[in-house]
Amino acid sequence: MSIDIKIENENELFEKYKELFVHKDNIRISLMGFGFAVGDGWYDLVRLCCEKIKNAVDQHNEKYDTFHNRVKGTTNEKHWHNPPKNKVEYPQVAQVKEKFGGLRFYTNGCDAEIYESIQGALDFAESMSFTICEDCGNKGKLREDRPWIKTLCDKCYEVKNID
Numbered sequence: 335m336s337i338d339i340k341i342e343n344e345n346e347l348f349e350k351y352k353e354l355f356v357h358k359d360n361i362r363i364s365l366m367g368f369g370f371a372v373g374d375g376w377y378d379l380v381r382l383c384c385e386k387i388k389n390a391v392d393q394h395n396e397k398y399d400t401f402h403n404r405v406k407g408t409t410n411e412k413h414w415h416n417p418p419k420n421k422v423e424y425p426q427v428a429q430v431k432e433k434f435g436g437l438r439f440y441t442n443g444c445d446a447e448i449y450e451s452i453q454g455a456l457d458f459a460e461s462m463s464f465t466i467c468e469d470c471g472n473k474g475k476l477r478e479d480r481p482w483i484k485t486l487c488d489k490c491y492e493v494k495n496i497d
Contacts (some may be wrong), residue, residue, distance in 0.1 A: 339370040344376050349385040353424040354441075355392075363442070364428050379459040380430055383439045386455035387425060390448050395421045422448055435476045435483040437463035452469035455472035 338344075341486070348355050358366035365371075365392040370380060405411055425444035432438070437460050444452075467474030467487035474487045486494065 339372060339377055340375050341381065343374060344369055347381065347384060351388055354387060354427045356424075357426050360453065364426060366427055372428070372437060373432070373470075373486055375467045375469050375471035375474070376432075377464055378471065379437055379463055379466065380439070383430075383452075383456055384427070385388075386439070387427075387448075388450045391422055391424050392446075394418055394448060394451075411425050417484055421494075425449075426477050432463075432468060432484070434483045435464060435478070436460050 338491040339347075345458060348358065348366075354364055355368070360392040361367050372376075372380065395418075398421050400419040401414055405414060406417075418434070423443060424446040425441040425448065427439070428442045438460065439456050463487050464476055465474060466472075466485065467490050468485050469490040472487040472489070474485045476483065476485050477491055480494070484494075
């Protein structure tokens with residue numbers, strides 16, 4: 335069973351969401367140079383978090399562009415409630431790891447408005463991780479009877495007990 339996300343999945347995430355991993359090779363800023371410290375079973379949860387962050391920033395910046403390039407100064411301006419005042423940078427993923435059997439997804443440099451819009455998805459992914467086997471992605475449950483607390487399915491739990 336895999337300990338970390340497979341290298342091909344890791345490379346796919348780094349490539350598809352490169353805006354979120356600009357500092358991945360600078361370990362003074364980000365621990366992502368060490369890779370994703372979660373099992374491959376949580377790959378979809380990690381992808382969901384990356385997708386939500388990227389989409390939130392893209393949508394915010396598109397809204398900014400639309401307002402400031404097409405709407406501001408026209409009669410339609412009065413119909414916009416709380417238009418974005420500025421563009422925002424992509425937050426940087428600092429670390430993705432397992433802790434106490436659950437997914438932890440840490441970012442740096444997140445604009446308050448973006449943080450507000452992504453926090454629900456990050457909390458959802460974390461809570462779902464307690465029901466998904468970290469190793470294989472099947473239905474899992476929190477196992478607390480080993481030196482490490484992990485979320486595993488019955489099959490992966492048995493394999494780890496043999497090791």
